[in-house]
Amino acid sequence: MKTLLIGNWKQNIGPEEAGKFCQTYKELTKEKHIHKRIETAIAAPYITIPYTGELPSYIFRAGQNCSEFRLGAHTGEIDASWLKSVGCKYCIIGHSERRKLNNETDDMVFNKYRNLIACEIEPILCIGDVSKDGSPDERIQAILSQLRFYSQETSLWIAYEPVWAIGSGEVPTYEWINTVTDEIHRLLPNSRVLYGGSVNEKNAADIMANTHIRGLLIGGASLDAKKLYTLERNVEDKLYGRR
Numbered sequence: 135m136k137t138l139l140i141g142n143w144k145q146n147i148g149p150e151e152a153g154k155f156c157q158t159y160k161e162l163t164k165e166k167h168i169h170k171r172i173e174t175a176i177a178a179p180y181i182t183i184p185y186t187g188e189l190p191s192y193i194f195r196a197g198q199n200c201s202e203f204r205l206g207a208h209t210g211e212i213d214a215s216w217l218k219s220v221g222c223k224y225c226i227i228g229h230s231e232r233r234k235l236n237n238e239t240d241d242m243v244f245n246k247y248r249n250l251i252a253c254e255i256e257p258i259l260c261i262g263d264v265s266k267d268g269s270p271d272e273r274i275q276a277i278l279s280q281l282r283f284y285s286q287e288t289s290l291w292i293a294y295e296p297v298w299a300i301g302s303g304e305v306p307t308y309e310w311i312n313t314v315t316d317e318i319h320r321l322l323p324n325s326r327v328l329y330g331g332s333v334n335e336k337n338a339a340d341i342m343a344n345t346h347i348r349g350l351l352i353g354g355a356s357l358d359a360k361k362l363y364t365l366e367r368n369v370e371d372k373l374y375g376r377r
């Protein structure tokens with residue numbers, strides 16, 4: 135099974151900057167073709183997605199969000215089916231920034247989940263603990279409570295992103311990542327867990343090699359084509375050996 139790496143560009147790369155990113159990335163991958171054993175997707179801002187066409191064809195597209203509603207009078211919203219029509223294979227939902235800045239609740243995120251499934255897009259559900267305060271048990275319960283609507287779902291991508299690790303340079307211990315991953319698997323045995331929060335080209339391979347996760351959600355380090363490419367190569371070399 136492939137390792138999944140999702141680059142989350144957030145509100146950082148617009149249509150103009152996307153061309154430069156794609157060009158640099160393409161040049162780098164000419165040197166050495168990766169992606170035999172890893173799959174990479176870029177979650178660009180909605181309006182940037184059509185400007186990522188210059189990326190190599192084996193890089194998948196992803197959305198960062200979608201509407202919790204279907205077509206209709208919802209000004210400013212983007213229908214899940216439109217993400218499909220611009221080629222998205224995946225879509226992130228419930229990112230902690232959206233939960234915080236847009237007051238997204240677990241119910242709203244579940245509506246988005248259902249819309250994506252209806253449009254045959256694979257949702258990447260983000261969950262996480264807001265702080266390091268509290269006992270491990272309390273923190274685990276807070277994390278798992280965000281999964282309460284998904285007990286019937288058979289194959290779910292879950293991105294465990296501790297809110298305190300996002301953009302902070304701080305990564306939890308491998309032991310903690312494994313504890314959370316194992317608890318998620320206990321609750322939802324067929325789920326596939328990604329880790330996100332301060333992943334970069336230097337720590338990505340070790341995080342992958344020392345934990346039970348299936349991939350990574352990468353924010354800041356995915357904004358620079360060279361860093362993303364180095365990260366991918368480091369992960370591939372460490373997990374699958376140099377070819």
Ligand code: PGA
Nearest residue numbers: 300301331332352353354
């Ligand atoms: P970061 O962001 O890698 O910059 O910490 C991760 C995320 O928010 O998905």
